[in-house]
Amino acid sequence: MIDEILAYLARRVDSFLMGCIAFACMVGLFVLFSASGGSFERVFSQFMNIVAALVIMWLAANTSTHYLERIALPLYVFGLVLLIAVALFGEISHGARRWLNIGVGRIQPSELMKIAVPMMVAWYFSKREESLRWSDYLVGALLVFVPVGLVMKQPDLGTALLIVASGFYVLFLAGLSWKLLAGGAISFAVLAPVFWSLLHDYQRKRIEILLDPSQDPLGAGYHTIQASIALGSGGIAGKGWLNGTQSQLDFLPERTTDFIFAVFGEEFGLLGNILLLVLFGLLISRGLYIAAQAQNTFTRLLAGSITLTFFTYVFVNIGMVSGILPVVGVPLPFISYGGTSLVTVLLGFGILMSIQTHKTLMSTS
């Protein structure tokens, strides 16, 4: 009986991904305990976030890819409506208008778009695959930049970046021509100054300070400098769990959320970092494998985009903490405290699992 229940529960779950995710979540809870100064409360609250996110992942894994394909358009439209609602009636917190109060609580529609945008673009290309024209890439780009524009206005640079990335990956995998890519790169170089002028002052400052953290050692540069000290002083073996001086002595800002990797790197050193990198590498590899094995255009594009977006999370966050990328608000999956991004990431993995486990059924039918 119990075996049957377990078998039912595990039917659509990819055991390799599940193993890596479970391990990463465990590591995350340990790091959070240290970063929060030994707060069981925080750890418990994050544990509940993990449970909720796993339930959502399981539901996604048990949703057939046909169904996903069917809801791609409605989901996208729904997300767009919510984003417009945020722009009109959203709640402002910390200088940004990102949240929508729906009575029972606040939701952040931009998070939904991280999944809805690649689904929409993948759906569009799967519909157009028989008669693909270059103008379809233009439509694809439009599908990406309308929500991104709304998110940029909130302003939420981190989320906008991830949505752009997820949409771009679909276009790229769908065969966006190299010439266009090169053209895009050149026009970016040309348009960069225009884009620069559109950025908010604080966003500009972040980029300037990335180039020269000493410019503002009391303010924005402080994050980068302190994170580098934390990582560097961790050395090869690290200072040991709960023993990071930078982390424990309040030198590190936002050390349970965006900068939690600095705590990890200080306490577990280079070896810990490599272990974590390998763990993320395994998750990404499995995702790419699933993408390569997927059987139709929609699932191929979606699986590839979800995996590469996950990689983007990891790269942008670790790159920012270790000082090679600007400080944009992107959390580290599984490790950073917070439920919203965890739900989004695990929803993505749930979809990957669905793509993997519904595959055989499709080919036999």
Added chain:
Amino acid sequence: MRLHREVKNHSLEQHNYLNRLAVASAVVFVCLGLLLARFLYLQIIKYDYFQTLAENNRISLVPSVPNRGLILDRNGAVLAHNFFVYTLEVTPSKSGNVEDVINRISQLIEVSAEDKKRFKKLRAQSHDFESVPIRTHLNEIEAAKFAANRYQFPGVEIRSRLFRHYPMGNLGVHMIGHIGRINQGDVKVLEESGDISNYKGSDHIGKGGIEQYYERSLHGKTGFQQVEIDADGQAVRVLANTPPVPGDNLTLSVDAKMQEIAETAFGNRRGALVAMDPKTGEVLSYVSMPTFDPNLFVDGIDADTWKSLNGSLDRPLINRPIRGIYPPGSTFKPFVAMAGLEEGKRTPPFSIADPGFYALAGSAHRYRDWKPEGHGSVDMQKAITVSCDTFFYGLALDLGIDKLTGFVRHFGFGKKTGIDLEGEMGGLLPTPEWKYKRWKQKWFPGETVIVGIGQGYTLVTPMQLAQAVSTLANNGVAMRPHLVKSIQPYHGQAQQVPPVKMDEVALNPNNVAIVRAGMVNVTQPGGTAASVGAGSSYSIAAKTGTAQVVGIKQGAKYNAGALDERHRDHALFVAYAPAEDPKIAVAVIVENGGHGGSAAGPIARKVMDYYLLGKVPNAEVVDPKKPSEPPVEDGPHD
């Protein structure tokens, strides 16, 4: 253009896709390799460097707060400066049980209930590792007493902090403003403007007045010291020091002595006065009565004092010159007169026979003149001098509301003057469009009629009135009023604030002369403010006004004595002098003061006497009931 004709080939399409995926995978692993390389660099190559920074000697950045810029009057008298005081501060993360520590401190030096209340409030707003003052303004004996017992109090330190002080106390408080503790709202604003890191270590920020408007300029640039800290968190030595840059010193165009004369002249009456140089827009006096002591706010005002200030019927916290809105009353007439002359509706020698009221064609309603029996034959010049309502009722109707408001808008009515203060109100110049938008009602001709005498919906701030009179005195050129005359950065040359033209309307010199002659006669025997001009060695162009606070029924008569003091009319007075070459323009409002000539006029005269002649009135003159001037009777008035 077809991109890939062969896209239809299924196996080739999959082949393309796998190629793309392979490229993406390569990029992914190159990027992960990049991160690995960064770890190797930070954690192996630079390990010693960061190890030193983090483990043996932790480096802490200590902000050094810059000196806030001084505020000086036009002659260099200090209006706001800084001084150091000793404060006793507790760092909760280091001190242990805070309650216990405070109890032990209070056995050593006095800690009042207010101190404890403030400490509690501040502690709730700060992190445990930040130090919070439990006592401020320690005297030397207290400081020494604590220093001797310091070893008993880990995490408690004496610090010297910069405090703001306003040596002239109440003087010009609405113009100077004050500083106060940085609150959540301020933090939000600083975060949005990107200035937050410059406020590390700053406790205060400008609130109101010059202190607020010129905050960026006054604050200065925060410096910092890189300090080596030992394992106990004590500073061992300073590694690097970037000194702070003090804020700019601001010199105001206001004269403190003149300000004092003006405020004293108000006595205990409520109101506002603005004096300007009409040619440059420099504000010479900026009075809002009653005043309060800005020094109360620097250290955090206690709840009772705040309540009594905020709840007072006299509303001392209102910044009247820019936020008090009043009907302009008859002080509006010279501008309507200019409109009539310039628009060609009243060309000399036009005159009317005034029966003491005005009626619209086909209406029984009588718009009464303040003088029931009428003024007889009245031309433009006389209409201004005797403030003839009947004349202006008819003129307003002939002009029509659009022409009237369109013209006087050039003098600054209905829009902000642009003075260098936050929170200015724009007053109201009513138009049919405005009325429809506001009330969804059409405009009636009768409403145009009363706009002619500055009644109805028309509302002005004293600042607007002063700018309007300045513009009249400056032949139609409106200058932007400004309080700050020059800005002196810590490094470098003082910069004069240049005069800025706001608006300009071409005026015919002959018309200007007619209005001026009418206004000069106001302060001559027979004018409505004859007493104001009595014994003056220079000529004063002026206009009196009264603004109703409560409506008076048709046929009823206004009786000041029978009314509650706060329901009495507001007294208004505007003037510029010398009339032939104006150097100063003044607008005065005395709330519930009654008549403009007798209540508001003498205050303006004292200010002009000081500015033009250097005359300082003696103290007894303050009481308006005992005029020291020779007894010259005002003409009958409105």
